[in-house]
Amino acid sequence: MDRREFLMSAAATVAAAAFAPSDPDAITRRVARAGGVRVGAGEVAAIRTMTTALGDTASELGGAHARHLVVRYLVDDVGRWLNGTYNEAIGRELVTATAELAHLAGWMARDAGENGVAQRYYLHSYRLANEAGAPEVAATSLRGLADQALDLGCAGAALHFADAADHTGRHLGEPKARAYYATTHARAAAADSDLATARARLSVAEIAMERAVDTPGISWAGHYSPGRWAHEAALVHARMGDMLAAEEHIDQALSLGLDRRRTRAMVLADLGKIRFRRDDVDGAVDAWSEFVVLAEGVHSTRIDRSAADIALRLGSVKGTTAVHVRNLLAHRSPL
Secondary structure (H helix, E strand, O other): OOHHHHHHHHHHHHHHHHOOOOOOOHHHHHHHHOOOOEOOHHHHHHHHHHHHHHHHHHHHHOOOOOHHHHHHHHHHHHHHHHOOEOOHHHHHHHHHHHHHHHHHHHHHHHHOOOHHHHHHHHHHHHHHHHHHOOHHHHHHHHHHHHHHHHHOOOHHHHHHHHHHHHHHHOOOOOHHHHHHHHHHHHHHHHHOOOHHHHHHHHHHHHHHHHHOOOOOOOOOOOOOOHHHHHHHHHHHHHHOOOHHHHHHHHHHHHHHOOOOHHHHHHHHHHHHHHHHHOOOHHHHHHHHHHHHHHHOOOOOHHHHHHHHHHHHHHHHOOOHHHHHHHHHHHOOOOO
16 A cells, blocks of 8 residues: 555545444444354453464564464454354453454554555454444554554644544543553654644653553553653654754663564664764664664564665765675565
8 A cells, every 4th residue: 555545545434434433332232143152251361362472472573473363363263252142241341352453463464564454454443442432442543543654654644543543542541541642643743744733742741651650551552661652752853853852762762671672673773863864873883783683583564664774874884884784784585
């Protein structure tokens, strides 16, 4: 899916379904028509365990790694349970857990370069979350669409989705969740040259993160760590032209710790780019040297794009280390 296709598809899907009002009777209808296998709390727990395990693997090795396992599990097992027999309370939890798994499928598809597939999974996740009355999962799906639009250079669509995610999630009890959506809103606003909104939403996100505890929360967006926030805040500052603040935030992200190889590689790629723009070529090469090591074996189009960008920037840089990094990138197998 290219930029034009995304814009057309986003406009159609949003108008048709993405922001449809919630249907409080949807779960009741599911319960009434259910049949087949009996489903209980154990099946819901199984979905969440698999989502966590497969999500951790994707964060470490890239979305293209084992993506077929998520799809098969969603279709073969979870689909059968959705059509099974359960009471209303289990049905609500079952549909919410399915929405979480569908979001993961969308994230992995996007990281594998399948943007059209990713968009469909994100929208499916959003609809399921609305049906179950799960605003945090709904907001996270909208946030995924905003992040995808930013990657594709669709600033207007990104701002539309990011604003919707922010409004959907801004009253949630988990501070990390509120920071997650507000920071995405800030990134989209900065990309759309709305610097006032970018600064305002970034400030809101920073206050929320200061109120959050360091340990992972039990909510769907509780994984949003201070390190991840600092990285995204750096991207906002860079977009607004404040490279010093951007580098300071990325240094903060790295010092706080990033426990996933793919995530740390992306942060180092951005750190090198920021240093390069600040004419700190040696510092950029140092960051990219670490990136090359971490990116080995990670199957992700975002990592591939970073590698290609680094190789281009190093084309005119002299020095043994720069040449070594360039050679390693030249032999990297893209996704």
